[in-house]
Amino acid sequence: MPGMSVYAGFYKVGTPKKGEYVFVSATSGAVGQLIGQFAKLEGCYVAGSAGSKEKVDLLKNKFGFDEAFNYKEKHDLNAALKRYFPEGIDVYFENVGGKMLDAVLLNMRHHGRIAACGMISQYNLDEPEGTKNLLQILYKWIQIKGYMHRNYYHLYPKFLDLVLPYIREKKMVYVEDIVEALKMVQLPLLDFLVVATLENEWLLLLVNDAIIHCMNVA
Numbered sequence: 001m002p003g004m005s006v007y008a009g010f011y012k013v014g015t016p017k018k019g020e021y022v023f024v025s026a027t028s029g030a031v032g033q034l035i036g037q038f039a040k041l042e043g044c045y046v047a048g049s050a051g052s053k054e055k056v057d058l059l060k061n062k063f064g065f066d067e068a069f070n071y072k073e074k075h076d077l078n079a080a081l082k083r084y085f086p087e088g089i090d091v092y093f094e095n096v097g098g099k100m101l102d103a104v105l106l107n108m109r110h111h112g113r114i115a116a117c118g119m120i121s122q123y124n125l126d127e128p129e130g131t132k133n134l135l136q137i138l139y140k141w142i143q144i145k146g147y148m149h150r151n152y153y154h155l156y157p158k159f160l161d162l163v164l165p166y167i168r169e170k171k172m173v174y175v176e177d178i179v180e181a182l183k184m185v186q187l188p189l190l191d192f193l194v195v196a197t198l199e200n201e202w203l204l205l206l207v208n209d210a211i212i213h214c215m216n217v218a
């Protein structure tokens with residue numbers, strides 16, 4: 001699912017071109033780290049924000065980002081973005097919203113595109129934060145487009161054609177988080193966690209016979 005979110009957001013919404021300046025927020029997450037790798041493979045300059053030094057190191061040393069910074073240490077996000085994007089941002093992959101979006105708007109280039117994938121900083125707020133710099137959309141002819149991965153599943157074979165050779169050739173990398181302790185509860189887990197399909201159109205995840213998630217895969 002994160003892979004398809006990235007593929008749709010990159011090739012159908014943000015559409016960065018070779019040599020363009022790309023910024024990604026929540027970069028160490030499942031979506032952000034892939035966006036950065038796609039951007040590098042397409043010949044873009046890419047920088048990202050993450051919430052710790054370890055994540056910033058990972059982005060630069062493992063995932064090949066040109067630059068990365070810890071947004072929690074930057075009290076002036078506008079100044080931080082100016083430092084990493086002196087020429088401005090052509091494409092912003094929006095994963096967090098809020099203050100970051102406000103700062104990005106000030107740093108977008110003319111005809112810039114914002115692919116709104118998510119706004120994780122806003123989901124749990126009682127009152128969503130306001131966005132002050134929307135006038136930049138007008139001044140700089142910026143396009144903002146939201147999207148959902150589920151609307152692009154017809155492109156899944158194309159996604160695999162692109163990404164599998166990259167993985168085999170080690171041009172795309174990933175990190176694994178393996179929890180050995182789960183081995184001990186493997187059987188009980190399998191007993192109560194069931195994946196089923198409904199009319200070949202819906203994928204259902206059931207726990208103890210209750211549907212906890214369903215996804216349209218038609």
Ligand SMILES: NC(=O)c1ccc[n+]([C@@H]2O[C@H](COP(=O)([O-])OP(=O)(O)OC[C@H]3O[C@@H](n4cnc5c(N)ncnc54)[C@H](OP(=O)(O)O)[C@@H]3O)[C@@H](O)[C@H]2O)c1
Pocket residue numbers: 001002005026027028029030031032049050051052055095096116117118119120121122147148149150
């Ligand atoms: N449109 C779609 O179809 C689609 C599909 C999948 C996901 N999404 C969205 O894409 C975004 C990223 O998803 P993901 O799967 O990559 O998530 P993830 O793997 O769970 O990573 C999310 C990361 O966001 C950062 N974060 C959490 N709270 C934050 C805050 N208040 N401000 C800034 N950063 C924060 C955290 O990293 P740090 O510790 O570095 O802050 C966290 O590791 C989310 O907004 C999600 O809802 C959209």
